[in-house]
Amino acid sequence: MFDLHRxxxxxxxxxxxxxxxxxAALSYAPSSVSQQLSxxxxxxxxxxxxxxGRRVRLTEQAEILVAHTEAVLERLERAEADIARSLTDLTGTVRIASFQTAxxxxxxxxxxxxxxxxxxxxxxxxxxxxxxxLPALQSRDFDLVLAEEYPGVPDARSPDLEQEDLLEDPLHLATPTPATALAALADHPWVMEPADTPARHWALTRCREAGFEPDVRFETTDLLLHLRLVxxxxxxxxxxxxxxxxxxxTVPLRQLPDARRVFTVVRKGRNTHPAIVACRDALRAAVTG
Incomplete structure (x- = not known):
């Protein structure tokens, strides 16, 4: 039988x-990891x-082993959830990752x-x-992730992950002074999220549909800084x-017909764990409250 740790x-x-x-993630010496894999x-x-080159790639046989390992780990997480449900008190630690506004x-x-x-x-x-x-969730660095999806920018999800919708978050055009239409801002400076992010892709699409290429002078994932610049x-x-x-x-807003989807994501096998259920329940209550 193969060693589960390896x-x-x-x-x-x-x-x-x-x-x-x-x-680095497991606090081992690289030589120890290499030895265990050998x-x-x-x-x-x-x-x-x-x-x-200077890296290594998994062979076809290694990929087969990883697929079976994923199934074993999912089953073990289900076992952990069953044990937790059998107990009266909910204890332990749950690790959550969330984007800024959520x-x-x-x-x-x-x-x-x-x-x-x-x-x-x-x-x-x-x-x-x-x-x-989300990659860190798959690597088991987190137990639950709050994620977002922008209109027209679907993100391929791993079959090992399970998601649950939390809310639809309406999107607005925010300007220093009231603007009658998006096209009126063709010559105005813009702040957007960094290139290659779903938010940036959606924003560029909206501007191009209005007939212009935005003058993006500021780039940051910090939406509070976006607001401050406006x-x-x-x-x-x-x-x-x-x-x-x-x-x-605090600034003039014009609601757009779009909304981003906000949802929670967990690994399959973890979704029935009482700590995950409790966190999702609390998040839903926070939305409605």
Missing amino acids: LRLLRELKHRGTLAAVA QLEAEVGVPLLEPV ALALIPAALGLLRERHPGLRVHLTQLEPERS EEGHAAAFLPALVWRGDTP
Whole structure:
């Protein structure tokens, strides 16, 4: 029988890309990871890694092993969930990653509900954009991720992940002074999220449909900085409603027919764990409250 610990190292290598990254994530020496994978190759009896420049690539046989390892780990997570459901009190730690606006608008209220309902549950939160948090979820760095999807920019999801819709977040055109139409901002400076992000792709599409290429002078994932630049008259921006959740907007807004989808994502096998169920319940309550 193959050693599960070594199989997990092989799986980590597939998701993290390099031996050094695996070693750093698991607090091992790179030589130890390499040695363990060499031992796994000896167990299996076929090569599992092949050199590609200074990196390594998994062989076809290694990919087969990783697929089976994923199934074993999913089954073990289901076992962990079954054990947790058999207990009276909900304890332990749940690791959540969330993008900025959801973290600001929803997480504090959800934490309050979790503290009231499950005082023995410890929540660890990391602010992280979906482009990084979703791969980290697959690598088991997190237990639950709050993610977003912009109109017309569907993101391919791994079959190992399960998602649940949380809310539709309306999108607005935010300007220093009232604008009659998007096209009126053709010569105005813009702040947008960085290139190659779904938000940037959607924003460029909207501007091009209005007949112009935006003059993007400021790039950041920090939507509060977007708002500040609009308030000070330096740029126009596209901003979601969550930026103002509970507050009065401080700049002129024009609601667009689009909305981004906000949802939670977990690994399959983890979705029935009481801690995940409790977190999702609290997040839904934060949305409606």
